[in-house]
Amino acid sequence: MNTPDNAIRILAPQAAVPVIQRELSRRRFLGFAAALGGTAFLAACTSGGGQTKPGAVATGGPLEKSVSVYTWGDYDAPTVVSDFTAELGPKVSLDSYSSNEELIAKLIAAKGTSGYDIVVPTGVFIPQMIENGLLQKFNKELLPNLANMDPAFIGRAWDPENDYSVCKAWGTTGFVYDKTVITRELKTWDDFFDAAQNEASGKTSLSDDPAAIIGSYFWARNEDWNTTDTTALEECRTFLVEKIAPHIAAFDSYPGTNAIPQGTHALMQGWNGDFRLGFNESSEPDRWQWVLPGPITELWMDNWAIAAGAPNPEAAHAFINFSMSPEALFENLDYIGYHVGGKDMQAEAEAAGLPYLDLIFFSDDQLAAMREQELNESQTLRVDIWNAVKAAAGA
Template sequence: MRGSRRAADVVALIPEVGSSRLTRRALLSGFAVAGAGLVLTACSRQTAFGASARVDGTLESQLNVYSWGDYDDPANINAFQKKSGVTVQLDSYGSNEEMIAKLGATRGTSGYDIVVPTGNYVPMMVANGLLQKLDHSRLKNIGNLDPLYTNQSWDPGNRYTVCKDWGTTGFAYDTDVITRPMSSWADFLDAAQHEASKNVAVLEDPWEVTSMYFGAHGIDPNTTKKADLDACETYLVNTLAPHVKAFNSTAVTSGIPEGTFSLIQAFNGDARQGMLATDTIPKNWKFVYPTPTANLWMDTWAIATGAQHPDAAYAFIDAMLEPDASYREVDYIGYSTGVKGLEERAKEEGFDLPELVFPSAEVISRLTPAELNDAAERLVSIVNRMMAKAGS
């Protein structure tokens, strides 16, 4: 990663990675609730940042949050506003690249207080001075986070971020078409060339697509070795691509209820949405957390350099780490927040398919957080070639 360049050059630092994260967030809650988030987003587009008075001598009267579209439960926003007296203004972006470019170009004068970067972008942002160090003494609820989701490799000690939502990647398959047991990426690649050929969907994210090959062949999915990348390209382009029907991050949300695919690489929460999009949970679809590893992605709360409302920012993040707020977030977004006790509460309250939101400890222990490293541009090239081959 070329993270030593100054902040003004941050746009040049960003590999041209696909925008699958946008599609993942856009449909997490399903179409029925999208309108609620859009109201908040639409209001926030008329951005007008300015000085803010104190509510009660402690908090500023305004908070400016820069997040993904429809990625925050309106009930949580409203509850915070009512309790604190702080007006929350939301502005949205469609990719980490867009958010980083905005912060880098403004050099601490963006007007945003809180941002929501994906974990593997955090080292780049820190190196370019875009994030403030967190004062943990001002986050009394940080102890609510399960240690499994703290102290990540891209932010040791949670110096700059805390977990907002997290998830992983696996695959769903139609057991009427693929009748054998499936448990690994090797199984996925084999079934894609046989029973599911021409009815396979994979994600648009280059790291996610290439990690299937690396996982199946016992290679670190964050490898930068030329020999690994060359072998991956040869296999994915020449062997797998002819069997792939679509590169679409939302394929699982429609593909399961409509039966348009029989094998789908998918984010765990999205697979759950696809299974819940039918009148009854389909018995012929199964989701797999594949061995040996998959991505542990995490979106995080962070405070931007130059934040004009730091007290309100700390109060907001702390409020989102409260158990009740966290549970509402899980229910709205369909992904875990990493707060302790949510799985038990979900099961008690009849939460549908909790296993697709809360993987077992065994699964979590073998996940690998994606890195944004020197192989990023090569991964993009590999998947672009796959797309061309699949469409030829």
């Protein structure tokens, strides 16, 4: 059991927010905390007791009649879910959350009695979840379809042996600009900030996400965006508050939903899958230019995992394994618009004629320039900077 000195340090919301629309938040590391004006730290358990209730261990026995998945909104192709039930039997129930913080808060409160079998946390949270007993170790003998996953997207730093997690989907952060307003070519995060202060002043949106805003300052400088150096973070604050905030029209993590189809902004920061959705829905897709900026940017990854105390561990393993079949991987990629980590998927997507594949697949050089987030002791300061940026922009 962890003592209070070794308490889990994960941001948590005060209330759950229903997820009801397509392409909802699966990337808000700190959004709830920003809205609350600070960080909230939860102890996984205290010296008074409260260990996570152990669950049954999957051994390859008969599948249970159901499996419960607690995941991001609209994150699984309906055909994958229905085909799993038709072929293997267990009925799948899907429940959704809007942040990693919400997921973790519920698992901590339930202490192994949440009733959920499968969860889909973002990689940066997994080490703390493992340490605090919130996840159940895989029986990898029941996951033979791990062989279908691209080695580039397994064995990540948060779970090197994939003992507790495996890629569900991954993406990155970039920007889109309106070529009728910004007629020069933009390539880097420095270009983004320059255009925000010039042609796109008053017509720029930033992601509604502290990680992406603060990250982009360090990405532009090819510096460690996970730094805990307070001097560097205060320099970031000064730049964003004084140089950038006066030019910002909105904070919007999902410009693909409205801003691109309606043409309301000329320069927008966001995630690749959301921009792809916007291009698909735009009546003028050629008006917009997607940029994966240099010199570096973000890589995030959501992961299949099994909750500690899962009541249906056999069916949980079966559903994860089914979702890693080549057919299910492709159906999920087509449906959610993010890479799902399977092998040789680009050739299949090209053969199927899927549009905007440059927003799903990236070159080795592009992948090498992506950096993952870490949670560290600078989180409180980062949220404070984020609040200052929004206040300076009048949000």
